[in-house]
Amino acid sequence: MNWDWDYAIDSLPLLFQGIVVTVELTVLGALLAYALGLVLALVRQVRVPVLSQLVYLFVEFIRSTPLLIQVFAFYYLLQPALGLRLSPFVTGFVMLGIHYATYTSEVYRAGIDAVPKGQWEAARALSLPRGRVWTGVILPQAVPRVLPSLGNYTISMFKETPLLLAIGVLDVLNRAQEAASETFRYVEPVTLAGVFFLLVSYPASILVRKLERRAGTV
Amino acid sequence: MDSHQPLSDAQAGTATADREMIRFDKVVKRFGDNVVLNELDFTVSPGEFVTLIGPSGSGKTTILRLLMTLEKVDGGTIQVDGEYLSHMERGGKLVPADEKHLRKVRRHIGMVFQQFNLFPNMKVLQNITEAPMRVLGKSRAEAEERGRELLEMVGLSEKVDAHPSQLSGGQQQRVAIARALAMEPDVLLLDEVTSALDPELVAGVLAVLKDIATSTEITFLCVTHEMQFAKDVSDRVIMFDHGQVVEEAVPEKLFTSPEHERTREFLHAVIDREV
Ligand SMILES: Nc1ncnc2c1ncn2[C@@H]1O[C@H](COP(=O)(O)OP(=O)(O)OP(=O)(O)O)[C@@H](O)[C@H]1O
Ligand SMILES: [Mg+2]
Numbered sequence: 102m103n104w105d106w107d108y109a110i111d112s113l114p115l116l117f118q119g120i121v122v123t124v125e126l127t128v129l130g131a132l133l134a135y136a137l138g139l140v141l142a143l144v145r146q147v148r149v150p151v152l153s154q155l156v157y158l159f160v161e162f163i164r165s166t167p168l169l170i171q172v173f174a175f176y177y178l179l180q181p182a183l184g185l186r187l188s189p190f191v192t193g194f195v196m197l198g199i200h201y202a203t204y205t206s207e208v209y210r211a212g213i214d215a216v217p218k219g220q221w222e223a224a225r226a227l228s229l230p231r232g233r234v235w236t237g238v239i240l241p242q243a244v245p246r247v248l249p250s251l252g253n254y255t256i257s258m259f260k261e262t263p264l265l266l267a268i269g270v271l272d273v274l275n276r277a278q279e280a281a282s283e284t285f286r287y288v289e290p291v292t293l294a295g296v297f298f299l300l301v302s303y304p305a306s307i308l309v310r311k312l313e314r315r316a317g318t319v
Numbered sequence: 320m321d322s323h324q325p326l327s328d329a330q331a332g333t334a335t336a337d338r339e340m341i342r343f344d345k346v347v348k349r350f351g352d353n354v355v356l357n358e359l360d361f362t363v364s365p366g367e368f369v370t371l372i373g374p375s376g377s378g379k380t381t382i383l384r385l386l387m388t389l390e391k392v393d394g395g396t397i398q399v400d401g402e403y404l405s406h407m408e409r410g411g412k413l414v415p416a417d418e419k420h421l422r423k424v425r426r427h428i429g430m431v432f433q434q435f436n437l438f439p440n441m442k443v444l445q446n447i448t449e450a451p452m453r454v455l456g457k458s459r460a461e462a463e464e465r466g467r468e469l470l471e472m473v474g475l476s477e478k479v480d481a482h483p484s485q486l487s488g489g490q491q492q493r494v495a496i497a498r499a500l501a502m503e504p505d506v507l508l509l510d511e512v513t514s515a516l517d518p519e520l521v522a523g524v525l526a527v528l529k530d531i532a533t534s535t536e537i538t539f540l541c542v543t544h545e546m547q548f549a550k551d552v553s554d555r556v557i558m559f560d561h562g563q564v565v566e567e568a569v570p571e572k573l574f575t576s577p578e579h580e581r582t583r584e585f586l587h588a589v590i591d592r593e594v
Binding site for chain 1: 436
């Protein structure tokens, strides 16, 4: 197998389009996962009757089925049934976000549980309103502790974007394949796509490890 | 005591003569099968400094936690300044207090904990101003001014901008005292507030408390193993065991000539431990 630099360079513009999509999917999916995960964690923590149990079932269901099947099901079955027509891109980041929200909700829960009981009692002894206890006392202590775990899940999400090809989202790897399908030369584009993932994931995981050391992880 | 004399109309009208700040009426508290408080009765007058003593597990912390509404009674009633705390009146009947009622009555009461429990995510001054701003509706300027005064009172003016983690245990506890005072409580609960401190830091905290106790109208309910401190500041000492009052007296009497064998044993044990 030989490496053709000219061909590699030719495939770059197409790969670059894919890189943008991968990054967008990851960022949007991650933001959704952070926010929705927090909501799920709070609903369970505050023990809203019925809703808490529903959230529990939802979390268990999502976590015990593969993301790929969820993406398929949401795109080809659920959306038509609901009369929705989201683009593959939107479907992609929404499903990534929802899937990972079930993991981040557990992360938040652990972070919230790790806040000492005395903090709740002190807040109560000062009569702080319930909402302020969360926003002023509990979450500011819980969230920094869970940042490394959130970071790890973000890296996982980043690496999972290629499976959105299933519904036609062209992320960087899928663009590489597209480039290759015209010429039947896979080595260069696929290698470059792999290098891209490596170049982002590896420094990111070093960063997360640094965070972990600083935060004293849950 | 003149509480047996009939009240004049004027006295009865204002009822300040023997107003009670804290009143426990047949209070029962259980944890599972463990009956911690067994029909406990006692009262505390406004401005009084009362120290609770008794063996470990006798329910001292539980009494304070009930008052702070961190626990619920299983029987009997608690009143604070003439108002039901454990219960509320609805349609002429007493029903267990709901969260809204608890929020209201809780404001009269402050608590200082053994483990300080400062908010580590807030600087010292914000620890103190947070509740006055959020709960009493004070402006930032007002709350901060009062916060600085209180910090000066506990001898920590220069720590306004420090983080709790930068303070010694004794300093943290003095901030916690200032934080509780900032809510202008009528009743301040102290649960072994020096037990978690290195011995050399205890005196500073006790001095601050003594200062506050003598210079304010606040009613104190204090659990401590610092017998000298208890003697110095208490108006009355109550000895508990098995969820009931064994005896109560002014400190001079209780510490030197207690009536009950149980109290004598306990005091011996505590003093042996201190020596
Ligand atoms: N949350 C709880 N759950 C179960 N049992 C409890 C709980 N809190 C207190 N108890 C029990 O209630 C009893 C009284 O406890 P409490 O903490 O009030 O005692 P104390 O007089 O403060 O003792 P100490 O001097 O050791 O602090 C103990 O037997 C304790 O085990
Ligand atoms: Mg105790």
